Amino acid sequence: MKLPEGVVLLDSLGDLQPDNTYPILVCGSHCGGNRALAAQVKYCHVQAVFLNSAGVGKNHAGIRGLNHYEAENVLACAVDQNSAEIGISLDTWESGIISHMNPKAEAAGIQIGDSVKEAVHKLSSIIQITSSTEKNEAADSPVKDETKNSSSKPELKVQTQTQIDGIDITVTDSITFLNENNAGDIVICGSHGGMSAGHYAQKRGVKAVFFNDAGIGKNNAGVKSLESLSEAGILACTVDCMSAEIFNGQDILDNGIITVCNVLAKDRGITEKMTVKESIKLLK
Known part of the structure; x- marks a missing residue:
């Protein structure tokens, strides 16, 4: 094309x-x-x-x-x-x-x-x-690009670690902010649940991930990664975009209401309309 x-x-x-x-x-x-x-x-x-x-x-x-x-x-x-x-x-x-x-x-x-x-x-x-x-x-060109080497380069890759009922979780605004050290983590992130976000979750080998459903949208694209994540052994859910802000991992954790769960999530007893915090407690 x-x-x-x-x-x-x-x-x-x-x-x-x-x-x-x-x-x-x-x-x-x-x-x-x-x-x-x-x-x-x-x-x-x-x-x-x-x-x-x-x-x-x-x-x-x-x-x-x-x-x-x-x-x-x-x-x-x-x-x-x-x-x-x-x-x-x-x-x-x-x-x-x-x-x-x-x-x-x-x-x-x-x-x-x-x-x-x-x-x-x-x-x-x-x-x-x-x-x-x-x-x-x-x-x-061998000329150095001063812009690229400037201290003003934006820094975005931020994540925090916390616990819910003794369960360690990683909170981040974007799934793209994870790195190889997040393998096996339970991740609450502000990303949509589409295919590209799912690829990042698989790449980092997380244990479980909670996304924003981004309004679900055309062809269920906002939740489309959940099935493939289940096949990859990763528990995954999305929350209603009206319950928590996209690109705000902390709001997903604090206020997110589950809209879609994959098979692995359902097997742990997670259901629609649960809060994220209620869902995490089932991951012990």
């Missing part, structure tokens, strides 16, 4: 690298987050980003990133979670319909109801596209 010049597809923001040279990012991740996440996207040379609205959810957490991207001078749009599968960038590109945007996107002439492809076309005259030759020259 040939994409317009300057466009890159990524299923997860966790896959975005500092050496990215594509100014327009079409991503399967949610449009939540904080200023540090928006700064990280800007640090990776992104000028415009298209993300999933994740059901909008509690306190509009699914689109909270729009204001943060605006503050970082990054054009940002969210697509309706029922128009494109969360965690699947190709579907965001092919089927995503804009549901929310920041003022920078509005100023560019993007409108609610536009397809992602239509919106990207409108950016062709205002987004500076680096040619392939310039990209290669930049990659080969």
Whole structure:
């Protein structure tokens, strides 16, 4: 599939690298987050980003990133979670319909109801596209990139450890913030429960994981990873996006209400409408 010049597809923001040279990012991740996440996207040379609205959810957490991207001078749009599968960038590109945007996107002439492809076309005259030759020259250049080595590089990978009834758990805002030391952990995270998030959970070898259902959305994409996680031996559940904020692991722990459980979770007695804290107590 040939994409317009300057466009890159990524299923997860966790896959975005500092050496990215594509100014327009079409991503399967949610449009939540904080200023540090928006700064990280800007640090990776992104000028415009298209993300999933994740059901909008509690306190509009699914689109909270729009204001943060605006503050970082990054054009940002969210697509309706029922128009494109969360965690699947190709579907965001092919089927995503804009549901929310920041003022920078509005100023560019993007409108609610536009397809992602239509919106990207409108950016062709205002987004500076680096040619392939310039990209290669930049990659080969021995000149040090002071921006990349700056102390202002955003730091995002944060997790905390706590206990519920003597059970050790790891709390983090994103499944992408885990590392090899989290193998075997019970994880409460603010990520959606889509396929890309499930891949990260498997990669880190966690014991159990609780996600946000991101409004469930098109083709049940917000909870789609649960079955494959069960097959991989990982207990997994999602919580209602209206009960707890996406990209807020602590809120998932404190207020999350279970919406979907995989087979391994059901085998431990976890059911819909339980709180996350009630569910964890069954993991002794």
